[in-house]
Amino acid sequence: xxxxxxxxxxxxxxxxxGRAIGGALSHLGFTGITGVxxxxxxxIDLDETDRKRALEAVDGMCKALLANPVxxxxxxxxx
Amino acid sequence: xxxxxxxxxxxxxxxxxGRAIGGALSHLGFTGITGVxxxxxxxIDLDETDRKRALEAVDGMCKALLANPVxxxxxxxxx
Amino acid sequence: xxxxxxxxxxxxxxxxxTDGITPAVVAEHGLTPDEYRTVVAxxxxxxxxxxxxxxxxxxxxxxxxxSSKKWLKTLPTTAPWVIQGPGENAGVIDIGQGLxxxxxxxxxxxxxxxxxxxxxxxxxxxxxxxxxxxxxxPVANLNALRFGAPEDxxxxxxxxxxxxxxxxxxxxxxxxxVGGEVNFHPGFNGNxxxxxxxxxxxxxxxxxxxxxxxIGNPVVYVGSRTGRDGIHGATMASAExxxxxxxxxxxxxxxxxxxxxxxxxxxxxxxxTDAIVAIQDMGAAGLTSSSFEMASKGGLGVELDLDRVPMRxxxxxxxxxxxxxxxxxxxxxxxxxxxxxxxxxFEKWExxxxxxGTLTDTGRMVLRWHGAVVGDLPIDPLxxxxxxxxxxxxxxxxxxxxxxxxxxxxxxxxALARLIGCPDGASKxxxxxxxxxxxxxxxxxxxxxxxxxxxxxxxxxxxxALTTDCTPRYVEADPVMGAAQAVAEAWxxxxxxxxxxxxxxxNMNFGxxxxxxxxGQFVGACQGIKDACLALxxxxxxxxxxxxxxxxxxxxxxxxAIGGVGLVEIARSQSLAFKAEGDVVFLLGA
Amino acid sequence: MHAAILLFxxxxxxxxxxxxxxxxxxxxxVFVWHRETTLPAGLxxxxxxxxxxxxxxxxxxxxxxxxxxxxxVRRFADQGGMVLGVCNGFQILTEAGLLPxxxxxxxxxxxxxxxVGLRVERTDTPFTTRYAAGAVLSVPVAHHDGNYxxxxxxxxxxxxxxxxxxxxxxxxxxxxxxxxxxGSRGNIAGIVSENRRVLGMMPHPENLVExxxxxxxxxxxxxxxxxxxP
Ligand SMILES: Nc1ncnc2c1ncn2[C@@H]1O[C@H](COP(=O)(O)OP(=O)(O)O)[C@@H](O)[C@H]1O
Numbered sequence: 001x002x003x004x005x006x007x008x009x010x011x012x013x014x015x016x017x018g019r020a021i022g023g024a025l026s027h028l029g030f031t032g033i034t035g036v037x038x039x040x041x042x043x044i045d046l047d048e049t050d051r052k053r054a055l056e057a058v059d060g061m062c063k064a065l066l067a068n069p070v071x072x073x074x075x076x077x078x079x
Numbered sequence: 080x081x082x083x084x085x086x087x088x089x090x091x092x093x094x095x096x097g098r099a100i101g102g103a104l105s106h107l108g109f110t111g112i113t114g115v116x117x118x119x120x121x122x123i124d125l126d127e128t129d130r131k132r133a134l135e136a137v138d139g140m141c142k143a144l145l146a147n148p149v150x151x152x153x154x155x156x157x158x
Numbered sequence: 159x160x161x162x163x164x165x166x167x168x169x170x171x172x173x174x175x176t177d178g179i180t181p182a183v184v185a186e187h188g189l190t191p192d193e194y195r196t197v198v199a200x201x202x203x204x205x206x207x208x209x210x211x212x213x214x215x216x217x218x219x220x221x222x223x224x225s226s227k228k229w230l231k232t233l234p235t236t237a238p239w240v241i242q243g244p245g246e247n248a249g250v251i252d253i254g255q256g257l258x259x260x261x262x263x264x265x266x267x268x269x270x271x272x273x274x275x276x277x278x279x280x281x282x283x284x285x286x287x288x289x290x291x292x293x294x295x296p297v298a299n300l301n302a303l304r305f306g307a308p309e310d311x312x313x314x315x316x317x318x319x320x321x322x323x324x325x326x327x328x329x330x331x332x333x334x335x336v337g338g339e340v341n342f343h344p345g346f347n348g349n350x351x352x353x354x355x356x357x358x359x360x361x362x363x364x365x366x367x368x369x370x371x372x373i374g375n376p377v378v379y380v381g382s383r384t385g386r387d388g389i390h391g392a393t394m395a396s397a398e399x400x401x402x403x404x405x406x407x408x409x410x411x412x413x414x415x416x417x418x419x420x421x422x423x424x425x426x427x428x429x430x431t432d433a434i435v436a437i438q439d440m441g442a443a444g445l446t447s448s449s450f451e452m453a454s455k456g457g458l459g460v461e462l463d464l465d466r467v468p469m470r471x472x473x474x475x476x477x478x479x480x481x482x483x484x485x486x487x488x489x490x491x492x493x494x495x496x497x498x499x500x501x502x503x504f505e506k507w508e509x510x511x512x513x514x515g516t517l518t519d520t521g522r523m524v525l526r527w528h529g530a531v532v533g534d535l536p537i538d539p540l541x542x543x544x545x546x547x548x549x550x551x552x553x554x555x556x557x558x559x560x561x562x563x564x565x566x567x568x569x570x571x572x573a574l575a576r577l578i579g580c581p582d583g584a585s586k587x588x589x590x591x592x593x594x595x596x597x598x599x600x601x602x603x604x605x606x607x608x609x610x611x612x613x614x615x616x617x618x619x620x621x622x623a624l625t626t627d628c629t630p631r632y633v634e635a636d637p638v639m640g641a642a643q644a645v646a647e648a649w650x651x652x653x654x655x656x657x658x659x660x661x662x663x664x665n666m667n668f669g670x671x672x673x674x675x676x677x678g679q680f681v682g683a684c685q686g687i688k689d690a691c692l693a694l695x696x697x698x699x700x701x702x703x704x705x706x707x708x709x710x711x712x713x714x715x716x717x718x719a720i721g722g723v724g725l726v727e728i729a730r731s732q733s734l735a736f737k738a739e740g741d742v743v744f745l746l747g748a
Numbered sequence: 749m750h751a752a753i754l755l756f757x758x759x760x761x762x763x764x765x766x767x768x769x770x771x772x773x774x775x776x777x778v779f780v781w782h783r784e785t786t787l788p789a790g791l792x793x794x795x796x797x798x799x800x801x802x803x804x805x806x807x808x809x810x811x812x813x814x815x816x817x818x819x820x821v822r823r824f825a826d827q828g829g830m831v832l833g834v835c836n837g838f839q840i841l842t843e844a845g846l847l848p849x850x851x852x853x854x855x856x857x858x859x860x861x862x863x864v865g866l867r868v869e870r871t872d873t874p875f876t877t878r879y880a881a882g883a884v885l886s887v888p889v890a891h892h893d894g895n896y897x898x899x900x901x902x903x904x905x906x907x908x909x910x911x912x913x914x915x916x917x918x919x920x921x922x923x924x925x926x927x928x929x930x931g932s933r934g935n936i937a938g939i940v941s942e943n944r945r946v947l948g949m950m951p952h953p954e955n956l957v958e959x960x961x962x963x964x965x966x967x968x969x970x971x972x973x974x975x976x977x978p
Binding site: 590 | 757758763768858862952954960
Binding site: 006008018021024025028030031032033034035036037038039040041042043044045046047048057060061064065066 | 085087097100103104107109110111112113114115116117118119120121122123124125126127136139140143144145
């Protein structure tokens with residue numbers, strides 16, 4: 001089973017990477033951009049075949065390490 | 080319109096971050112992990128309302144800046 | 159090709175082929191038809207693909223120095239304080255009180271043009287390994303960079319990627335980047351130069367070398383796992399760029415400075431014991447060149463069990479395992495019985511450790527895979543028959559003096575403003591502020607002076623003075639004088655901080671040596687370095703040659719970068735800043 | 749004073765720190781490996797030095813903050829022990845929740861290594877007694893992720909409780925956006941815990957303790973520690 005963890009900055013947390021990318025895009029002449037945010041995706045290959053147990057395990061990983069609750073939220077997608 | 084650009088390392092390209100995350104997870108006692116890869120997501124808010132033109136614009140941004148074609152591939156999702 | 163004494167006579171008939179190899183495959187491997195004939199003669203049969211791959215990297219310009227060897231031999235390499243001249247992973251000099259300085263400079267030009275961040279980063283990683291392989295703790299990095307015209311559309315992208323890559327790697331491994339140089343010239347538009355230098359310090363009586371010894375001793379692989387990175391990087395580094403080099407992109411390697419940092423600590427920890435007999439980093443051409451060179455230098459044979467190589471990917475082939483350029487890996491020969499001790503150290507640092515072979519008395523390299531022999535090559539004949547060319551060369555004609563009419567028309571304040579404002583003359587602060595130049599707490603003179611000064615932890619009254627120098631346009635105008643000038647400038651920069659210059663490393667960056675005019679530049683530069691080194695008693699202890707720096711037939715300006723190292727008594731060292739109002743300013747020199 | 753310096757895979761300023769202690773006249777520290785589960789007995793100061801623990805992969809400090817030794821550091825701090833985290837050490841302390849907030853990528857995304865102006869905001873912490881109130885220091889930073897952030901409530905609490913120890917400023921002590929090297933909220937360069945016994949800061953006082961290295965503005969911090977922990 002494969003899990004994708006999407007990690008995004010919480011709304012309101014300022015995002016230097018997103019800001020810099022937005023600035024660079026407008027330097028390059030791209031217009032009409034009203035906001036850019038950067039997030040992470042972590043893909044995890046698991047031995048687990050049971051969806052529920054996989055979800056629990058990955059949620060545990062997010063809480064233990066993958067996401068920092070002070071600034072980030074996460075969402076898990078299984079496939 | 081909102082675009083999400085998913086940027087992933089090409090298969091076979093060494094991903095030291097993913098490896099280190101995998102190592103840390105197993106130190107924390109998580110088992111059954113057979114691989115970890117890290118990627119990026121860039122969310123772009125656009126003025127554009129036409130899907131086709133939005134897609135073209137974002138594809139241009141990927142080629143010009145967002146993705147490094149030497150080691151990365153990208154996929155665009157519009158919403 | 160100048161025949162080595164026991165090179166077998168060249169058979170005239172069409173050589174045999176096997177394993178799907180065709181003349182086109184041979185050419186893809188960068189071997190000439192003549193070189194292929196020599197391969198067949200040495201083996202007494204057609205090589206298989208694995209063997210062809212091994213020949214191709216061992217005989218590439220990058221590994222064999224086939225065009226440059228003849229001229230490099232003419233450089234002065236000895237002095238009473240030289241402990242190890244060219245020929246090992248890095249040069250070594252005596253710096254007193256039982257300490258040795260270990261240093262070398264190396265290019266990563268082609269990879270940095272293709273992928274500036276990773277190319278420059280892995281360049282730093284490679285040169286660091288050359289230094290700590292010898293038992294030295296790296297204490298300083300320098301970098302000599304040449305970019306195209308600032309107006310060229312690619313230049314900005316290349317500069318920012320290269321600088322970020324050098325910083326990204328050096329900062330993370332915790333080695334201060336204390337100096338370097340940067341030039342901009344349209345002649346580098348299609349082919350930038352990224353030359354990285356590392357300086358380390360070791361106890362002079364505990365240096366490590368690469369010659370394998372001890373029949374039956376275990377051959378051990380440590381560091382990162384092997385993936386399909388950079389297969390054929392070494393041959394790429396020896397080929398000209400053309401429009402289709404985009405196609406070669408998948409060969410780019412990704413650096414992992416974190417693993418390198420662990421590797422430094424683990425190697426130095428094991429080196430403090432008596433476990434290691436010989437050690438060599440896996441640089442360009444990875445497992446092939448490291449195992450081959452270690453066995454060849456020790457006059458022994460080696461058997462490798464490729465199934466035991468730690469792999470990052472599935473379905474890897476022996477060909478890929480032998481040619482991969484995955485970074486952050488080393489090969490060691492251990493004292494018998496030291497395996498457990500060594501394994502414990504590498505496991506503590508969470509690095510791969512695998513016994514992958516043994517030394518033999520056969521003088522052959524034998525490769526096993528899934529129980530079968532997949533390669534069997536004689537080591538000495540292969541090493542000795544490594545091609546050496548005496549390429550035709552033409553002396554560089556003296557250019558006509560530049561037109562000086564109008565030179566007086568510029569008022570001096572304008573001339574000064576222009577000089578200060580030109581990209582080569584302008585401050586490089588924006589570059590070195592992206593490098594951690596302070597870590598380890600020994601940087602007495604930071605970037606911005608004539609030479610960096612880095613205190614010796616184990617001899618705190620003294621410091622190393624370090625610089626890199628070359629002015630390509632001087633070398634272009636007159637290779638002999640231009641190269642001599644580069645050596646003299648390095649010498650001056652060291653003396654300017656109060657140091658005694660001791661030795662240098664060089665990085666010879668030139669175009670295609672098959673063109674007599676380019677070869678003439680190379681020959682001239684060797685002559686100039688030699689003259690200056692002899693005059694200044696300033697020997698060459700290590701170096702690197704990067705040829706084929708051309709794009710669509712256009713060669714770069716010849717660039718023999720010089721990295722100089724000196725020793726300074728801290729109490730007598732000087733810096734360039736004006737110190738007080740009212741001080742008198744002198745102008746010295748001819 | 750009995751100090752321990754923690755070592756994580758990728759730590760690289762441990763020698764700088766040990767040397768600064770030595771220069772300040774402190775006894776030699778012990779080094780403690782991240783896999784240990786307890787700290788040596790009788791310790792009164794734990795130092796988390798700079799570096800790139802785990803390569804700064806995932807988030808700087810994230811993986812080191814989950815290593816076994818951090819549990820021991822947490823217990824030590826709970827019992828009133830003193831903890832100093834510099835640069836990567838500060839990042840680890842925030843990731844471990846020993847200090848509030850987070851350190852994000854620098855505003856212009858570049859690594860910065862240079863001397864910055866630093867205003868001493870408090871001289872009543874055991875780390876800063878030897879500085880004059882309002883003193884302006886010049887101390888190097890060397891980081892990629894020094895952009896301090898916290899939510900508005902946390903920030904208001906930090907300010908209200910006077911827990912900002914250092915702020916980026918100019919040579920005259922003026923704090924402004926122009927003197928902010930990395931985008932930190934409130935120009936924050938260092939903060940202390942509620943009991944003022946845990947300090948996290950991005951700049952490197954340990955790299956400025958000898959005239960030969962360019963100055964001694966970092967030295968009073970170590971002398972303050974010696975005074976607090978005789
Ligand atoms: N790429 C670089 N990395 C680090 N330091 C650099 C780099 N380029 C230039 N510097 C530093 O900037 C200063 C000026 O360089 P340069 O103009 O080449 O000096 P000079 O011509 O006097 O040798 C030197 O201290 C040098 O080490």
